[in-house]
Amino acid sequence: MFLSRIVGQAVFDPVGDQVGKLRDVVLAVRTARQRPRVLGLVVEILGRRRVFLPIMRVTSMDSGQIITTGVLNLRRFEQRRTETLAVHELFDRTVSFGEGLEGTVYDLAIESDPRRDWYVSDVAVQEKGKRFGRRGASHVLEWDEVSGLAQDESGQGATHLLATMDEMRPADFASALRDLTPKRRLEIVAELGDERLADVLEEMPDAFQAEILGVLDPDRGADVLGEMNPDDAADLLGGLPAKTAEQLLLLMEPEDADDVRRLMEYEDRTAGGMMTTEPVVLLPDATIAEALALIREPELPPALAAMIYVCRPPVETPTGRFLGVVHFQALLREPPSTLVGAIVDNDIDWPRPETSLAQVSSLLAAYDMVALPVVDENQHLLGAVTIDDVLDHLLPEGWREQDDTALEGGLIR
Template sequence: MAAHASRVFISHLTGVAVFDPNGDQVGRIRDVVVSLRIGGRPPRVLGLVVEVVGRRRIFLPMTRVTSVESGQVLTTGVVNMRRFEQRQTETLALAELLDRRVTETASGDEVTVLDVAMVQTRLREWEITKVFVQRGRSSRLRKNRGEALTLDWSAVTGFTLAEEGQGAANLLATFEQLRPADLASVLHHLSAKRRGEVAAALDDERLADVLEELPEDDQVEILGKLQDERAADVLEAMDPDDAADLLSELPGEEAERLLQLMEPEEAAPVRRLLSYEEDTAGGLMTTEPIVLEPDATVAEALARVRVADHKPALAAQIYVCRPPNETPTGKYLGIVHFQRLLREPPYTLVGSIVDGDLDPLLPDTPLPLVTSYLATYNMVAAPVVDEADHLLGAVTVDDVLDHLLPEDWREAALHGGEAHHSTEQESEEPGGH
């Protein structure tokens, strides 16, 4: 059914595909831009924030939207691909309205916003007319404690007031299925205040995954807003090489304080990584490759490779070493490529199919030599050993790319490349970016 005949809850638009008149997908909705108005008047919906190829976020005016149907939004005319930049008079419905605590006018009770709904008026404008809220324990109507209900926009007040400690549960629910890199894009585009609130609401594992995808400035900002104990827990949940990279951006005393709060067995590999120069194999490597003893079977190796937590580059090969199996290991014997594992019977011992012809890297190997090593041997990861042939870790191709790309590549990626600043007069369309 077309949007003008029904109410559309904003949270249901998250991730909905946007199509142009030719039926080609333009991108997916990430938020809705509204303009709050005084006197209890419903906010006007200005347009949609649409994420297009390359994670660029653009503004799509509601005047260009022809229909909002289940699972898709249709637009007309040429889409302006200039990067969206929020103006001071604009509010993002998902990012800034959800989880707010406002006041129900009739009862005076504080309620929490779970969602807001928009409808199209007879003048073909869109307005936020309904607020889906939940009464808290403080409700004076005992029978209604915890009750969720839909109110008219005019029946609540407080949306324009500054709020400290705004929750994030309902906002995160709308992005629950996003990959860490996509959720990182969401966080990057929030205000600093809202970014801290959302980060605080994420569990340690999820926040660790997201931090690894954010630019360094965002990482440092978010970590700095966490309590020290929580920050240490998040660092423990990160890959050791990513945790080391983040700690290297902090003042020495602050980094040491967090290392002291981490569990000793979690802090030890991070300390080792911090001891190497950044642009060397030691500074680039991860300390958690897949390590097996030579008497392990192919079946055991494949079981380890299948573990979902392993990144694809690390799961491409296993490292065969004498015990102990934790880095730094016993004597390094060689590697077994994933393809070789697939060709061998399950009972075959990995020690009998080791590729020992490739010389491993030393931790002080500079980045250019690491790059040429991977390119020469068509490898996605390379072993790093010390002078006594103990395996220290593995350098993966994504680690190398991370250091070969410009320092601000994550920032550029989250913005979909450099912004296009036109010398022509800016559009007068509200939100026309």
């Protein structure tokens, strides 16, 4: 059974309830001649916590699902010095085989013996291409036919590990990166596209953001910041030394930098400090059909897609006079040809940039909303505060790195 077929698959208890997802396989790599023994699985459960599931507690494992005895120790997984993570440490390792050939590991196969012990049986290797960037031939070899797997991480790339992470949500990807060694983490970052890296950085704690941005080439760092939501980019730059932040701002596209500079002027725990400058804004003579087309955009966060902001020209923030909001449910109730200006709501005292976090939270709760417009004293729309940004500030500092302490050391059945 090849690991690429089962990594990311759901893990179920005996009655069919999902308890997590498989993220890696823990091996005991002894020598180049002895097949590594599978010790257990790394399973991601509630709150993106990664725990260890001994292989003896796995009753069934195939490409569709993994079934356990139903008991998981919820203590966070900590890798021991004698353990090797198959996906994170062996995928993309440069190895040698045959008559002086070299290649890259892109998969591993495991199998069980009659005693139900599991071992690594085969290694899938792609030969290094020799000309014009062509891919080399693929080989499936037995463990003892390959040299270079019972050593450290030297010669390890990131291409095939990235393939196993490709479908992860940004928050899950960020969690996986935090569990890697700094060296391995930076290898992965080097392979990511700017947009994907921006999405992942937005989900990482401040210390990890600074670490990653600190090793990027400044030009690339500026490009990544330009792909981030302006409010997240402003928060990240606000935690850097002023000289470094200014250097990056100067390298950004002027339009992106202007939005970020404007947000950095506001206090952190205020509406201005939390808002994004890129809500969905329409003129009052736009139709509902046009509004629905805009909020269907797959890259638009759900909280921003929940509401249309109707303003006089210009529609770039800060806009002309703010006329009101239209909830997406209202768009679904009216004929597509209806003008959005005919169904706006504007009967709430909307927050100003200086409105406190507590007041913004109260407004969201009082009116059952997931986003709020932020306006100035002249009723120009400056941006929008979404519920996810408010929660980021309400949760304890460093919450992305914390576990649910109520679960520590417990069992899930």
